[in-house]
Amino acid sequence: MITIDRVTRTFDGAVRALDDVSIHVRRGEVFGVVGQSGAGKSTLLRTVNALERPDSGTVTVDGVEVTALQGRRLLEARHRIGMVFQHFNLVSNRTAVENIEFALEAVGRPRSAKRDEALEMLDLVGLAHRADAYPGELSGGQRQRVGIARALASKPDVLLSDEATSALDPDTTRQILALIRRLSRDLGLTVLLITHEMDVVKQVCDSAALLEQGRVVEQGPLLDLVRTKGSRLAHDLFPLGEAPELPGYGVLDLTFAGGEAERPTIAMLARDLGIDVSILGATIETIAGEQAGRTRLAIPGEPGVVERAARFLGEQGVGVEVVSRP
């Protein structure tokens, strides 16, 4: 649905914000781009609706090469791409419903249909009762709902989210993410979001990319990434902390994803190989609709025992990393 192909963007000759970035977002999925501030996420997102023009490379949305568009054709392409912002960017001197009407006017909806359609959008995000409130009278979460309603008023196929929950508290963040998830399913939206919070990726994303100093370090469906040995995203999604120094023990990090997360692998290890395993840490969550997580084990005894355990677990389809040997 969205194909970013070898995009490079340099600011004022010096800072390379995007360096040969290629990303593919499939139709109907929620794709998260993670990275620290200054990694180029914001610039990347803005190339998709041509708020930012790359120096080289192309961006294609639903078969239309956005990077080649100008004037009226560009406005029309933007009608198919909604965008929500970290600071909502609502017109504070106009009411919630008027802010949404603005989006409908932009696509040339007739005056008579405007109000009803705007109210419908507010209803969709659960804010119909606050239609005549000004943004200053709404809470952060409510304002972002208005922002989402405005972005979706033109019935776009794609929603871009620029740190949409970064200015919100954890509770509100969860509600807004759930709303985005629900709308993406109900409306068949393709969502491209950028965030610096791993929790956001965990909660809503099907796929993700890690951006670092303008380069894509890794990308793919979350479950595939979790299964990939040494995946930075998997480590960041399921942090186990620093490995402890344990004399006489070997330490193994296991990664589970999908079906194997539900099998009693560790119990089998203890029973079949007769090893007294200790669990040092574990984290398991539902991502992209499946169970996934990481577990850190301490294995007592000889290096040979640790190797045997690692081999056994590998045969069960679990990702294994040997952190230290006795």
Added chain:
Amino acid sequence: MIDITSPDFWSDLGGVLLKGTLETLWMTSVALVFTILIGLPLGIVLVGTERGRFLEAPFGSRAFGTAVNRVLGFVVNLGRSVPFIVLMIALIPFTRFLVGSFVGTGPAIVPLTIVAIPFFARVVEIAVKEVDGGLFEAAESLGASRWLLVRRVILPQAAPSIVLGTATTITSIINFSAMVGVVGGGGLGNVALTYGLQRYSWVHIVAVIVILFAIVQLVQAGANGLARRVDHSSGRSRAHAREIDEAERVI
């Protein structure tokens, strides 16, 4: 010399002041209407054609935008740097060309408008620059035309500042209107000139001062009230909104 004990003096005074006040109000109002009609779009174009703003490339040409910006900026600065009394005299041929004469209250409106336009354009410029850049980005992302951006984003957001700036503009038009007596224009300035200066009537001077002060007070109070009515950005009930949020969560 005047004689304030004469019975005619006081009855004359009322008539003179009323006529002067009406003339001042007339000159100021007409000048204001034209000032807004010309100065508002001028100010918006002045900001918009700056580099990186919404009108940086009108008709797809960046060079054209830069040229427009330079020329307008130059004209506005020129208009603002020439003292009014000089401008008024310099404009005599233009005024005569426009309204057929340069003497009197009506023709005096021309230089009053010309001097107020650059002033008001700067007022608008400052107000538009205060609009949050994120709003321009949001409008762009929605694929809104420039015209829609001006009507639905820039004007509502800049309205409070523009209203307050209009009050300042009115005050300066009234200020300048006191000088048009020189070219035979009427108004309260002329009253002060003919009665106060030429006939040494302190009564007229005091009365003119009091009336002008009252007009400026009223204009300012009206503008303050109107600005409050169009300004909803203060978040007067953010705390209230939070309460609603929590209440909803409980429900």
